[in-house]
Amino acid sequence: MRLVREVELRLSTLFSDGEIPGFIHLSVGQEAVAVGIAAALQRADTLASNHRGHGHAIAKGLDLPRFFLEIMGRREGYCGGRGGSMHVADMSVGMLGANGIVGAGMPIAVGSALAHKVRQSGNIACVFFGDGALAEGVLHESFNLAALWKLPILFACENNGWSEFSPASRQLAARALALAQAFGIAAESVDGNDVVAVRAAAIAAAAKIRAGRGPALIECQTIRWRGHFEGDPQKYRDAAELEAVTRVDPINRAEDLLREMGASDAEITAARDAATRRVDEAVAAARAGSFPIPSEALADVYSPAREAGA
Amino acid sequence: MTEVRFGQAVNRALADAMAHDSSVVLLGEDVAAPGGPFGVTRGLLDRFGPERVRDTPISEAAIVGAAVGAAMSGLRPVVEIMFMDFVTLAMDALVNQAAKARFMFGGQVSVPMVVRMPHGGGINAGPQHSQCLEAWLAHVPGLKVVCPANAASAYALVRAAIDDDDPVVVVENKALYSRKSDLPEPLPIAKIGRAAIERQGRHVTVVTYGAMVAVALEAAQQLQGEGIDVEVIDLRTLQPWDEDTVLQSLSKTHRLVVCHEAVTAFGVGAEIIARMADVGFDELDGPLVRVGAPFMPPPFAKTLEEWFRPDAERVIAAVKRAIA
Numbered sequence: 001m002r003l004v005r006e007v008e009l010r011l012s013t014l015f016s017d018g019e020i021p022g023f024i025h026l027s028v029g030q031e032a033v034a035v036g037i038a039a040a041l042q043r044a045d046t047l048a049s050n051h052r053g054h055g056h057a058i059a060k061g062l063d064l065p066r067f068f069l070e071i072m073g074r075r076e077g078y079c080g081g082r083g084g085s086m087h088v089a090d091m092s093v094g095m096l097g098a099n100g101i102v103g104a105g106m107p108i109a110v111g112s113a114l115a116h117k118v119r120q121s122g123n124i125a126c127v128f129f130g131d132g133a134l135a136e137g138v139l140h141e142s143f144n145l146a147a148l149w150k151l152p153i154l155f156a157c158e159n160n161g162w163s164e165f166s167p168a169s170r171q172l173a174a175r176a177l178a179l180a181q182a183f184g185i186a187a188e189s190v191d192g193n194d195v196v197a198v199r200a201a202a203i204a205a206a207a208k209i210r211a212g213r214g215p216a217l218i219e220c221q222t223i224r225w226r227g228h229f230e231g232d233p234q235k236y237r238d239a240a241e242l243e244a245v246t247r248v249d250p251i252n253r254a255e256d257l258l259r260e261m262g263a264s265d266a267e268i269t270a271a272r273d274a275a276t277r278r279v280d281e282a283v284a285a286a287r288a289g290s291f292p293i294p295s296e297a298l299a300d301v302y303s304p305a306r307e308a309g310a
Numbered sequence: 311m312t313e314v315r316f317g318q319a320v321n322r323a324l325a326d327a328m329a330h331d332s333s334v335v336l337l338g339e340d341v342a343a344p345g346g347p348f349g350v351t352r353g354l355l356d357r358f359g360p361e362r363v364r365d366t367p368i369s370e371a372a373i374v375g376a377a378v379g380a381a382m383s384g385l386r387p388v389v390e391i392m393f394m395d396f397v398t399l400a401m402d403a404l405v406n407q408a409a410k411a412r413f414m415f416g417g418q419v420s421v422p423m424v425v426r427m428p429h430g431g432g433i434n435a436g437p438q439h440s441q442c443l444e445a446w447l448a449h450v451p452g453l454k455v456v457c458p459a460n461a462a463s464a465y466a467l468v469r470a471a472i473d474d475d476d477p478v479v480v481v482e483n484k485a486l487y488s489r490k491s492d493l494p495e496p497l498p499i500a501k502i503g504r505a506a507i508e509r510q511g512r513h514v515t516v517v518t519y520g521a522m523v524a525v526a527l528e529a530a531q532q533l534q535g536e537g538i539d540v541e542v543i544d545l546r547t548l549q550p551w552d553e554d555t556v557l558q559s560l561s562k563t564h565r566l567v568v569c570h571e572a573v574t575a576f577g578v579g580a581e582i583i584a585r586m587a588d589v590g591f592d593e594l595d596g597p598l599v600r601v602g603a604p605f606m607p608p609p610f611a612k613t614l615e616e617w618f619r620p621d622a623e624r625v626i627a628a629v630k631r632a633i634a
Binding site for chain 2: 048070077078079080081082083087089090096099100106107110111112113114115117119137141144145149299301302303
């Protein structure tokens with residue numbers, strides 16, 4: 001969680017310094033969701049993420065320098081600088097990609113779960129989506145298909161209460177739990193700022209999914225500290241609400257818990273420093289990266305030709 | 311050499327691909343138990359079982375989206391979209407996901423999936439069940455688009471599409487499904503991107519694909535009687551299309567007509583003609599002429615649909631303009 005936080009805050013700085021092209025969506029305040037859910041996933045389990053996906057990627061085990069290289073538009077990045085923040089992916093750890101289209105990861109994860117089932121891999125698929133995606137039609141189709149075919153998939157709904165610039169109250173007539181339950185999908189809601197609770201729910205759900213009991217949904221109620229994108233002035237958000245967001249800090253809560261469990265302040269500070277160092281090193285590596293070459297990009301639009309028939 | 315229906319050739323290609331590779335799975339509305347709305351997948355459920363031949367709900371977006379995820383996770387899914395008109399519901403999965411995954415993930419992954427979809431009129435199916443929308447898909451970098459004209463190319467192109475590591479759209483003209491033609495032995499597997507010269511000629515090149523190949527051949531036959539010798543090229547693949555074969559033919563005939571059932575404006579014909587007006591400029595001895603449907607939705611009533619769809623008469627008129 002600390003590493004995700006350090007990454008996000010550093011990205012914020014790099015973005016305002018003009019070192020990151022395009023735009024980025026940060027998950028500051030939502031770290032417990034990514035980390036808690038990913039704790040239940042194995043390396044070969046597959047994950048479809050979304051536009052606010054940095055935490056998901058890091059929690060799934062992506063290499064930090066290659067992650068920064070990609071977001072900073074470098075040739076050595078995960079995607080060779082073709083994708084950027086919204087398309088970070090690492091097939092070697094089952095991370096099927098962040099996604100720039102709200103809800104689009106849903107059927108991709110459903111299809112990945114179908115592949116696990118048909119190939120009897122014993123693995124599961126997982127998809128992170130926000131409450132905003134509840135309004136997308138393909139989400140409902142995906143729920144139906146996953147439940148109908150009893151696919152091994154964990155739906156992780158990250159409910160931060162905001163659909164871009166609009167609150168859930170003006171966007172949604174239904175809640176995630178009720179929707180999932182309407183399709184017969186086992187669903188529960190947890191405090192998404194409590195990493196222990198998220199992790200416990202994810203491990204329990206994943207075990208049932210792996211045992212062949214079909215899909216499950218976990219709604220993680222959390223808080224979006226930042227704007228929809230970095231640089232968003234958030235004029236649509238109440239000043240008092242904005243001021244209150246940092247009062248619920250999933251990392252402070254986790255650190256308090258660690259202290260209760262006997263961790264010393266020195267150990268906690270050391271963990272924080274270690275995360276900072278890792279980010280420093282990754283950013284230094286990314287700055288040293290080269291810029292992508294058009295001919296290489298063009299070559300990857302299609303797969304290399306294989307020998308086929310006449 | 312045996313004579314089979316176009317739809318049977320597709321069926322045979324699907325069956326052979328599934329027998330050859332256990333990662334090939336079929337997804338689509340009514341493709342399993344009912345055997346497909348046009349009977350193309352008949353018998354495959356019995357042969358390959360419900361795990362690999364799946365009836366899906368009426369959820370085009372989720373089916374094609376799931377095919378993307380499945381293809382990224384080790385399967386080679388073949389999706390049937392009941393009518394090409396319904397692909398509008400799956401455009402995010404096709405355009406933003408399937409077509410871009412390889413590129414935007416830096417070549418980490420390929421998306422070996424096939425989406426089959428029938429286009430075209432002739433059965434009075436009306437404005438939402440008759441469109442030819444292939445130009446949309448050919449316009450998207452990352453997709454390949456093929457369109458067979460007979461049983462042999464249907465078999466060959468479906469096999470090639472399934473073997474291909476990239477997303478391939480197979481456009482099947484629904485008026486062809488019941489039409490019989492030769493399926494040669496040994497069964498051919500096509501090379502995607504290669505056209506076939508269906509008829510040699512000296513005076514004018516007619517480039518076409520799908521159901522219009524037979525129409526162009528009929529026109530050529532009639533024009534032969536008037537002393538006009540027409541070369542007919544079946545493109546077979548629309549993206550990537552076989553520019554070399556078309557240019558070579560043009561350098562022999564110096565006249566070009568492109569025909570398709572889709573509306574003329576902004577169509578496949580526009581691309582071919584624009585390209586030939588550039589790289590083939592020195593070869594040209596006449597206007598580059600397009601034949602297609604008028605710019606309107608496909609109409610329902612028999613008289614209207616017959617008038618709407620390009621026929622041999624229209625191809626003949628176009629050829630005469632090209633050689634005038």
